[in-house]
Amino acid sequence: MTLTNFITAPMQMLAxxxxxxxxxxxxxxxxxxxxxxGHTQQGSEVEALFAFxxxxxxxxxxxxxxxxxxxxxxxxRKAGVPIERSPAHNAPLEVAWTVVPTIFLVIMFFWGFWxxxxxxxxxxxxxxxxxxxxxxxxxxQYSNGALSTVIVDKGGxxxxxxxxxxxxxxxxxxxxxxxxxxxxxxxxxxxKSDVFPNRMTSYAFQTHPLTDxxxxxxxxxxxxKEQGREGNVVWTTRYKYREHVIFCAEYCGDAHSRMSAVxxxxxxxxYKELVSQWSRPDPNATPEEIGxxxxxxxxxxxxxxxxxxxxxxxxxxxxxGYEHQYTDGSTILADENHLRESILIPGxxxxxxxxxxxxxxxxxxxxxxxxxxxxxxxxxxxxxxxxPSNGESTEGGEG
Amino acid sequence: MTTIDTSRPADHGHDDHGHxxxxxxxxxxxxxxxxxxxxxxxxxKIGVMxxxxxxxxxxxxxxxxxLLRTDLLDPIRDTATGVTGGSSFLVFNKPESIGxxxxxxxxxxxxxxxxxxxxxxxxxxxxxLGNFFLPLMIGAKDVAFPKLNLFSWYVYLFGALFAxxxxxxGGVETGWTFYTPYSSSEAVDHANVVLVVLGVFIMxxxxxxxxxxxxxxVHKLRAPGMGWFDMPLFVWAVYATAxxxxxxxxxxxxxxxxxIFERVFGIGIFDPALGGDPVLFQHFFWFYSHxxxxxxxxxxxGVISECIxxxxxxxxxxxxxxAFSSLAIAGVAFLVWGHHLFTSxxxxxxxxxxxxxxxxxxxxxxKVFNWVSTxxxxxxxxxxxxxxALAFIFTFSVGGLTGLPLATLAxxxxxxxxxxxxxxxxxxxxxxxxxxxxxGLHHWWPKMFGKMVSEPISITGFAxxxxxxxxxxxxxxxxxxxxxxxxxxxxxxxxxxxxQFSTIGSWILALGFLIHLFAFLHSMFKGKPAPANPWGGLTxxxxxxxxxxxxxxxxxxxxxxxxxxxxxxVPPHCDPADFPLPEPLPAGAKGHH
Numbered sequence: 001m002t003l004t005n006f007i008t009a010p011m012q013m014l015a016x017x018x019x020x021x022x023x024x025x026x027x028x029x030x031x032x033x034x035x036x037x038g039h040t041q042q043g044s045e046v047e048a049l050f051a052f053x054x055x056x057x058x059x060x061x062x063x064x065x066x067x068x069x070x071x072x073x074x075x076x077r078k079a080g081v082p083i084e085r086s087p088a089h090n091a092p093l094e095v096a097w098t099v100v101p102t103i104f105l106v107i108m109f110f111w112g113f114w115x116x117x118x119x120x121x122x123x124x125x126x127x128x129x130x131x132x133x134x135x136x137x138x139x140x141q142y143s144n145g146a147l148s149t150v151i152v153d154k155g156g157x158x159x160x161x162x163x164x165x166x167x168x169x170x171x172x173x174x175x176x177x178x179x180x181x182x183x184x185x186x187x188x189x190x191x192k193s194d195v196f197p198n199r200m201t202s203y204a205f206q207t208h209p210l211t212d213x214x215x216x217x218x219x220x221x222x223x224x225k226e227q228g229r230e231g232n233v234v235w236t237t238r239y240k241y242r243e244h245v246i247f248c249a250e251y252c253g254d255a256h257s258r259m260s261a262v263x264x265x266x267x268x269x270x271y272k273e274l275v276s277q278w279s280r281p282d283p284n285a286t287p288e289e290i291g292x293x294x295x296x297x298x299x300x301x302x303x304x305x306x307x308x309x310x311x312x313x314x315x316x317x318x319x320x321g322y323e324h325q326y327t328d329g330s331t332i333l334a335d336e337n338h339l340r341e342s343i344l345i346p347g348x349x350x351x352x353x354x355x356x357x358x359x360x361x362x363x364x365x366x367x368x369x370x371x372x373x374x375x376x377x378x379x380x381x382x383x384x385x386x387x388p389s390n391g392e393s394t395e396g397g398e399g
Numbered sequence: 400m401t402t403i404d405t406s407r408p409a410d411h412g413h414d415d416h417g418h419x420x421x422x423x424x425x426x427x428x429x430x431x432x433x434x435x436x437x438x439x440x441x442x443x444k445i446g447v448m449x450x451x452x453x454x455x456x457x458x459x460x461x462x463x464x465x466l467l468r469t470d471l472l473d474p475i476r477d478t479a480t481g482v483t484g485g486s487s488f489l490v491f492n493k494p495e496s497i498g499x500x501x502x503x504x505x506x507x508x509x510x511x512x513x514x515x516x517x518x519x520x521x522x523x524x525x526x527x528l529g530n531f532f533l534p535l536m537i538g539a540k541d542v543a544f545p546k547l548n549l550f551s552w553y554v555y556l557f558g559a560l561f562a563x564x565x566x567x568x569g570g571v572e573t574g575w576t577f578y579t580p581y582s583s584s585e586a587v588d589h590a591n592v593v594l595v596v597l598g599v600f601i602m603x604x605x606x607x608x609x610x611x612x613x614x615x616x617v618h619k620l621r622a623p624g625m626g627w628f629d630m631p632l633f634v635w636a637v638y639a640t641a642x643x644x645x646x647x648x649x650x651x652x653x654x655x656x657x658x659i660f661e662r663v664f665g666i667g668i669f670d671p672a673l674g675g676d677p678v679l680f681q682h683f684f685w686f687y688s689h690x691x692x693x694x695x696x697x698x699x700x701g702v703i704s705e706c707i708x709x710x711x712x713x714x715x716x717x718x719x720x721x722a723f724s725s726l727a728i729a730g731v732a733f734l735v736w737g738h739h740l741f742t743s744x745x746x747x748x749x750x751x752x753x754x755x756x757x758x759x760x761x762x763x764x765x766k767v768f769n770w771v772s773t774x775x776x777x778x779x780x781x782x783x784x785x786x787x788a789l790a791f792i793f794t795f796s797v798g799g800l801t802g803l804p805l806a807t808l809a810x811x812x813x814x815x816x817x818x819x820x821x822x823x824x825x826x827x828x829x830x831x832x833x834x835x836x837x838x839g840l841h842h843w844w845p846k847m848f849g850k851m852v853s854e855p856i857s858i859t860g861f862a863x864x865x866x867x868x869x870x871x872x873x874x875x876x877x878x879x880x881x882x883x884x885x886x887x888x889x890x891x892x893x894x895x896x897x898x899q900f901s902t903i904g905s906w907i908l909a910l911g912f913l914i915h916l917f918a919f920l921h922s923m924f925k926g927k928p929a930p931a932n933p934w935g936g937l938t939x940x941x942x943x944x945x946x947x948x949x950x951x952x953x954x955x956x957x958x959x960x961x962x963x964x965x966x967x968x969v970p971p972h973c974d975p976a977d978f979p980l981p982e983p984l985p986a987g988a989k990g991h992h
Contacts, residue, residue, distance in 0.1 A: 046810055072779050102761055157891060249817065
């Protein structure tokens with residue numbers, strides 16, 4: 001990149017957004033070229049208020065600095081010229097410059113309060129989605145109990161989870177954390193809410209409809225197959241969508257900057273259809289398949305790879321059945337009991353070379369057993385003792 | 400303003416009685432000098448020692464900032480060839496994994512914040528320039544408790560080294576705010592967090608002792624004839640700061656102690672896993688750390704008032720308004736901590752704190768208007784100190800005005816914890832405190848060391864600092880508005896150009912400071928000897944020699960005029976031909992006071 005690019009690029013970005021109808025917002029986080037409209041009813045209100053504050057600020061700044069500059073030029077020091085007397089007080093002026101800003105501040109406060117209230121309150125008919133934050137992933141559970149298992153790559157970040165919301169419908173997200181404080185931030189929606197380990201918080205919004213005015217993209221049927229590596233997507237017709245990046249905005253540790261997810265806005269009927277298909281294990285699935293589903297739905301994939309690559313946590317490939325070094329110096333054979341302990345009490349034994357970063361993930365007994373079965377299936381080493389899972393016989397060679 | 404017309408000794412400072420020579424005079428040998436400085440109770444020497452210490456930590460924190468910005472030149476990516484971008488610039492620690500790259504960044508980010516806030520900005524102006532000039536400006540021989548003053552310097556240094564010890568132990572990655580439950584979770588090393596937090600606890604005592612010393616000094620040691628409203632505005636500002644230091648610092652002491660108890664003894668105070676409340680920590684933390692913002696900025700405002708009045712040769716416009724707004728800001732400062740928690744506290748609290756926050760804007764705006772009005776009909780000299788003061792009006796106004804969308808609830812929900820906040824507080828902290836300190840250093844350097852600083856060199860430094868600073872942080876407003884969260888070791892692709900723009904700005908900024916460093920060293924060794932009153936100031940410190948006599952003044956000064964009566968008084972040590980006065984007012988006419 002050349003030096004001129006450094007200077008021109010931001011200007012171009014600004015110019016681009018201005019042509020899109022917004023003065024204040026630069027490039028989009030979605031792929032579509034959509035104007036700066038805030039993307040939700042609440043967001044548009046925030047944008048209007050922000051523009052108001054900015055214009056007040058710019059006028060004040062130009063006034064203050066312009067006057068200073070004028071005085072500096074007009075009254076620069078000249079040798080031998082006596083200074084002029086001038087008043088050190090001017091009561092009407094001083095009252096004016098106290099009262100006028102105060103009026104503007106009062107307007108800003110009330111406007112900000114009303115727009116804030118809109119983002120805190122959702123109607124009783126709102127579609128409710130549960131969002132669970134953990135280091136360093138987001139899990140989404142729809143009102144029908146389905147969990148999102150769609151993993152996409154976005155903006156250079158890998159392994160971001162995607163979830164759906166219905167367009168032009170009141171949506172209420174219920175947020176909770178499994179470990180430390182996170183913050184659920186959708187920049188395009190101009191809003192965020194902190195996520196706590198000891199209480200629920202909420203995030204209410206209603207997106208703009210998927211119309212030409214607000215912009216949208218088409219999802220082609222052939223794209224559906226590629227759409228998300230684990231999507232189980234069977235929707236075969238084209239559908240409209242908009243996509244928005246989700247960030248964690250409260251510092252939460254090593255991989256804070258990679259704790260992103262993708263929110264996809266679709267038509268309400270598409271939402272109903274996809275959510276009913278998405279993200280529930282087949283009732284006839286094997287424990288390994290259920291384990292794979294848990295791996296994605298509960299975001300184990302954020303820290304544990306299955307292809308041998310080291311991540312925040314050890315890879316699951318060839319984890320089972322091998323002996324590993326631990327931070328206390330011991331060497332332990334990773335068998336079922338060890339895996340069970342490591343999932344239920346993450347800090348009990350920590351692998352050498354890794355920090356104790358894992359949160360306690362709530363799992364049912366069935367899910368726990370399935371995950372262990374899945375981990376076992378990823379190992380080429382057959383264990384000497386096999387504890388049968390769910391009464392089924394296990395695969396893998398014998399002793 | 401009261402004027403006591405008492406005749407002063409005509410040849411003050413030059414008779415034998417009470418004249419000891421410059422405070423910088425050597426004791427003969429280097430060891431004698433070291434022992435003399437290490438055991439000194441002279442407020443000027445302690446001020447200089449503070450200055451050296453805070454500038455050293457400013458350099459350390461600045462180095463961290465450059466590392467961070469360089470780190471952000473490229474996003475961290477996990478590619479087929481390994482980890483690219485990000486911390487690969489940190490040659491001393493090439494990351495093996497993408498997690499290690501993030502950890503590198505987070506540790507340096509924590510260090511940058513902790514060093515800059517606790518070791519540089521908080522003690523910055525009051526402990527260095529304040530220590531040196533507060534007694535001089537009120538015509539005192541020293542502060543009220545000189546030994547306590549020296550002790551507080553040692554406590555400060557001990558605390559700072561204690562905190563830095565944690566770097567040798569492997570570093571801390573909690574961010575300078577130490578938010579629980581992350582800072583009390585097992586993911587972060589116990590010993591390191593405890594060391595840093597203990598360092599902050601210890602430095603807090605230094606802050607309290609300095610504040611206490613200044614409050615008593617201002618109350619008890621003003622020269623005869625100096626009423627409260629004859630005090631220079633820098634003294635008002637440092638006095639208001641000292642009040643906050645004494646009242647607010649114990650809270651951070653208790654908070655850090657509770658955090659240490661939680662980590663060491665497992666008592667559940669903040670960690671929900673132990674039955675605590677993590678948001679309680681945020682309340683405690685900001686109950687101190689918001690008033691601390693004013694500990695940082697008020698002294699800088701005082702410096703700017705001095706610089707603008709002296710270099711524009713104008714009675715300051717609205718002296719009382721500026722003095723009272725310092726106190727008003729100090730008072731309201733205690734009521735606004737909740738605006739750091741709009742996204743985490745209850746709705747009612749958020750509304751109340753939003754309203755209270757707007758209250759701070761009013762006295763702050765009044766100060767800025769007063770400074771601009773002071774320029775009107777002045778006689779403005781554009782030297783480095785004045786250029787910094789004028790730059791302050793711009794950068795601090797930007798910082799203040801960009802605070803408005805953060806005080807407004809709805810817009811804050813978007814901007815909170817993004818680069819917009821980073822840019823905003825750098826405009827306030829850097830554009831306010833650092834620019835103010837640079838103005839003060841250039842304003843008072845001749846008095847402190849008896850040498851002039853080369854104007855061409857320091858104006859070059861100023862130009863680079865001003866341009867570099869604005870390039871670095873203006874773009875961060877746009878980044879933040881677009882949703883770039885703060886404390887991110889990496890970012891999505893579309894933020895890349897703007898990050899690179901900002902990084903180049905930071906290099907220009909660093910170059911500017913290196914030129915300033917050169918200018919100061921050049922002045923020390925090759926600078927022209929400074930006259931006692933190079934700018935024609937009227938406050939008492941300009942009556943002392945340059946550098947001042949060991950006992951400040953040969954005689955206890957009598958205050959015979961206000962600090963900014965440029966219309967009526969020829970400055971001490973100055974040729975009346977260089978400072979021509981306007982026609983005296985006709986008898987019976989009302990002056991401007």
